[in-house]
Amino acid sequence: MKCDEIREKMPDVAAGLIAATGDESKHLATCDACAGKLAEFRQTMALLDEWQAPEPSPYFDVRLQARLREEMAKPQAGWLQWFRRPVLATALTLLMGIGVGLFFTRGRGIYNPGPDQSIAENFGSVEPGSAVSDLQALEKNHELYADFELLDDLQVQDDVVANP
């Protein structure tokens, strides 16, 4: 038997929870280090025995019974009990707030869809060359057409003779 094997059991042997087996006893008889360690452990255990805990006070049972009666008087926790928990109530309120907020701000702000999207949404898929398609093209290329108008104006300027 190795020293490590018996040392693991030493707390139990020293505390008197188990007795050393035949092999262990033989080892202890021949190994001074292990025998010495076990003797020291026994002394430590005896010292630890001095730390006594007090008995429960005479009021222990009375107080426990009172607490139990309070416990029994409490209503049974049903599924509605979940909503009485502060964290859950706060989370639920927040979720409801966010939901209501999203509902009322849907037409504005970050959820306001762009003009292209609104036309597409309103008219769905349109046939190329139709009036709706032309209107969409006009709206999409509004800035470009504005530039064309500017060019037209410049054209007028070109017609002007520099040195009549």
Added chain:
Amino acid sequence: MDRGVLMASVGSQPSSGLSPAMAGMEFSDAEVMLRVRTGDQSAFDYLVQKYRRPLVGFMYRMARNTAAAEDLAQEVFLRVYRSRETYEPSAKFTTWLYRIATNLAVNHARDTRHERPEVTVSIDEPDEDTGATFEVPDGTLTAEQAMVRRERLLAIRRKVEALPERQRLAVIMHKYQQMDYKQIAEVLKLSESATKSLLFRAYETLREQLKEFV
């Protein structure tokens, strides 16, 4: 520890008599707990009577305060009562009980970490550890011997309290609750070999640090 006989003298609460079906019969604690689940109040009283002393002792060594120890032990029983409907005897009853107790004790220790007064020795006040006054700790001891004894008790308490949390729990369960490695391992959710090693280290530390008092 887990098997007992329900006798008529157990369960001394005036409001509850023992269930006639259980009196004189032998049940494991898990079986008794299953009776609690069916609404048998006397079964719960039996468990309280059986475990009140060990639990107060366990909590006392963890909380270092008699009043807090009793409060915490009562809270353990209340939690057992609250859990009666969901209780499943998958583990030994004492393992389950001490797991509840351990969680409560550890949380209490963490919550009150900064509130604890320094342990002091007073020759006028009763000892928090033993309840005995300095003058009469033991009729056979002289004043000097009594003082030495008190110093020794304080040292034991301080050294156990100074152990890392898991080591402290393991020592208290092993030394003072007489729980075996397997049960301690289950309560602390460790392997049995890790528990052996944890306990060996803890006792080595205590042996070394309490050497002067041996």
